[in-house]
Amino acid sequence: MPHRKEFEQTLVLIKPDALKNSLTGYVLSQLSEFHTGLRFAGSKIVYVGQMLAEEHYAEHRGKVFFPSLLEYIMGQLHYPDEPWKRRVIALVYQGVDAVKKIRNICGPTNPHIAREKNPGCIRALGTLVPLKDAAGNIIGERMDNLIHASATNEDAEREIKLWFAPTDIPPFMRAYPTEINQAHYYFKDGSLLLRHEPESMCLLAPGDIAWKTDIDTLRSLEKGSETVGSLGSVAAKYLMNTEKE
Ligand code: GTP
Numbered sequence: 001m002p003h004r005k006e007f008e009q010t011l012v013l014i015k016p017d018a019l020k021n022s023l024t025g026y027v028l029s030q031l032s033e034f035h036t037g038l039r040f041a042g043s044k045i046v047y048v049g050q051m052l053a054e055e056h057y058a059e060h061r062g063k064v065f066f067p068s069l070l071e072y073i074m075g076q077l078h079y080p081d082e083p084w085k086r087r088v089i090a091l092v093y094q095g096v097d098a099v100k101k102i103r104n105i106c107g108p109t110n111p112h113i114a115r116e117k118n119p120g121c122i123r124a125l126g127t128l129v130p131l132k133d134a135a136g137n138i139i140g141e142r143m144d145n146l147i148h149a150s151a152t153n154e155d156a157e158r159e160i161k162l163w164f165a166p167t168d169i170p171p172f173m174r175a176y177p178t179e180i181n182q183a184h185y186y187f188k189d190g191s192l193l194l195r196h197e198p199e200s201m202c203l204l205a206p207g208d209i210a211w212k213t214d215i216d217t218l219r220s221l222e223k224g225s226e227t228v229g230s231l232g233s234v235a236a237k238y239l240m241n242t243e244k245e
């Protein structure tokens with residue numbers, strides 16, 4: 001299926017600043033099928049925990065803005081005293097040139113550049129916030145740019161599998177191979193378990209439909225061999241909205 005142009009998919013996140021500023025309706029209308037020719041394949045409202053945030057932005061680990069990027073996507077910056085309002089809206093869009101079409105409507109990463117280069121794009125409505133160290137010196141800036149969209153087809157696959165289980169997507173809209181899981185997989189304190197222990201959370205049980213790559217990763221972790229993905233990249237999704245993440 002993924003080789004068919006009309007099945008191309010991309011992940012969109014409506015970030016906490018967009019929710020706080022009531023821009024959800026605006027973003028959705030910009031991305032509507034009428035404007036983009038793309039269809040919804042999945043949607044969910046997610047409380048973003050540390051593991052999911054770190055996995056999503058893994059490519060930025062180690063950069064100076066990484067900690068503030070995690071706080072941003074986790075909603076801590078926009079809802080410091082109201083944790084119950086911390087969430088993002090995650091969406092999968094499907095259709096011809098889904099990645100490119102949505103990136104174009106989002107515009108450049110930096111909202112100031114977005115306003116200059118592409119007025120009218122979604123990120124032109126974003127803001128830059130100074131980042132300070134403990135002594136109050138400005139050490140950089142935070143980019144509150146309202147929306148995330150996958151940059152490439154490879155990123156889209158990794159990100160969609162990170163945020164969505166196959167059963168969050170209608171069967172005929174799934175772009176990546178799935179498999180029926182055969183084993184019990186549990187998670188506790190950052191480790192994979194094959195049997196239930198008190199306080200462990202079930203990731204997958206026999207008979208569950210999962211992304212093939214998730215099952216490959218769990219099997220490799222079980223055997224202690226080289227893995228395609230990390231345990232976090234699999235666990236974050238199954239622990240989503242559980243409070244245990
Ligand atoms: P996303 O759709 O959110 O992934 O943005 P992007 O693909 O346009 O940019 P990228 O993946 O490079 O960066 C991810 C996020 O990190 C951005 O949305 C910004 O919030 C933040 N970011 C990226 N580069 C910088 C930077 O140089 N400085 C700061 N402060 N933040 C950055």
Ligand code: MG
Nearest residue numbers: 148149150151
């Ligand atoms: Mg990116």
